[in-house]
Amino acid sequence: MRPPAFWDGPPNHPAALALAPAAALYGRMTAARMDRPGRPGPCPVLCLGNFTLGGAGKTPAALALAGILRGLGRAPAFLSRGYGGRLPGPVLVDPARHGFADVGDEPLLLARLAPAVVARDRAAGAGLCAASGADAVVMDDGLQNPGLAKDLALAVVDAGSGVGNGRTFPAGPLRAPLARQWRHVAGLILVGSGEPGERVAAEAEARGLPVHRAVLEPEGAGLAGRRVLAFAGIGRPRKFFATLSACGAEIAAARPFPDHHAYGAGDLAALTAEADRLGADLVTTEKDAVRLPAGFGARILPVRLRFADPEAIRAQVAAALAR
Template identity: 65%
Template structure:
């Protein structure tokens, strides 16, 4: 879905009108989050967010997997596979699966490590373990109570934060923020300034570590100085367009699609004709690229991004504490708000 403009505008009439519905929805999600989950046979690290839409979870999950390898662990990604038809549990194979099967994010994750798609998260963890994983990284799932998490990181975009601070459909929050904090062990703020600073301050006041990071684009040389028709179906396409401008591209036109948009024949035909008329090259995101028909994708350039932490050692230390503190399900209790793993 495409986020309504009023979600970013505190005090907007539509937000106030829908607030009662948001309170009902948010309270139900919060109550669900409070349920006890199944304990896994290996550490589970959740990379989630407070809101609907993109915040940078997938780049964070990829960076986290790289960190885990630094301490000698073999990670596996666990994902629901939003937008795909398969329910799993199944190991994602980019040579066999397309975005219609598993969604876009699992295809990106599978390039880096074993990726298990499972709507049933506990069953997914079992398959991760059976295939040799030493630790599981959940891409999304903060609000899903089926699986107990040993470490939950909430990812926020520094500029957008939590929008108007209201729960869906009045705003982007999945549940009231006050109810979600109790399930979080650390905050990852991507970018500088903006509304994310308020969240960073609140996290620090709650004794939670704040990990700061930036998305570093991998800009193809062909883009610099060239006229570009940029298109994207992601949570915040404006960020992608701005990145292209900063990289030196001449942005002649842009086209935004809903997040996870499945590109149809009419979409790609229209983009191709538009680019030809403008004399521009087509550029999109890596996430969009895996949803494009192969013949069309061959003529499109993808802009990749890598997440870099300001102080990676601090997050790595927190992750190591979690791994070292882990014990089998029968010997451990689920971490609570006072857990030393938050430090």
């Protein structure tokens, strides 16, 4: 879905006020669900989740967390619901035979680094992770899912958007009231910079929770000075467009699509025709690339998450493993 503009506006926006009764019901149901105890995993479970709907950088954070686990001598596996995929799982992702229509786009990216399991039943998925040789599970999303107990849960927040208008869906982007979600996390990963995120970080620190600051670093060699048509179907396409500009690319046009968008022949033909008309290269994200047909002529801008204080998050992860 494409988030409505009023989610980033003031909390007293007329649309937000009109939807407040529905939001109160949704928020109570989700918060009560989060409070249910989960089944213990076969090995430590580390969850990276969102307070809100939409992208915050969870997948790059999951990849970085797996790197930390490997540095601690662990053999991690990823666990994902496989949003947008048709397979309920549990299934071990095989990029050679699974496509995004089978398992979703994010698991295909994760499987490049370590075993990735897709499962709507998270406890069953954790069992398959362990059966595949993992001794630690990195759960990509699932903060609000009570099916599996978490040994460490960290909320990933995009600093540029924070928690939007602070209201619960559908009046705002929160999945449950923020006050009810804090009790389920042990820390915050703040990605990028911006006043909205700093307000969330201040609340985390007031609650005694660590804030791990991080940035997404593009690996965009060769894009400086290039004229590009940028397109992205991710949670916050504008963030990708800003990253491209920071790489020195000249953005001739920017085309946002809904998160997890399945590109059809019409989309691809329109993008190609516009790029030809503008004399621009097509550029997209790694996450979008797995939803494109093989051979489609788009350049890819990979990004990697870097922690400002890697030792601090390494210490928190190690302490969770020790418990």
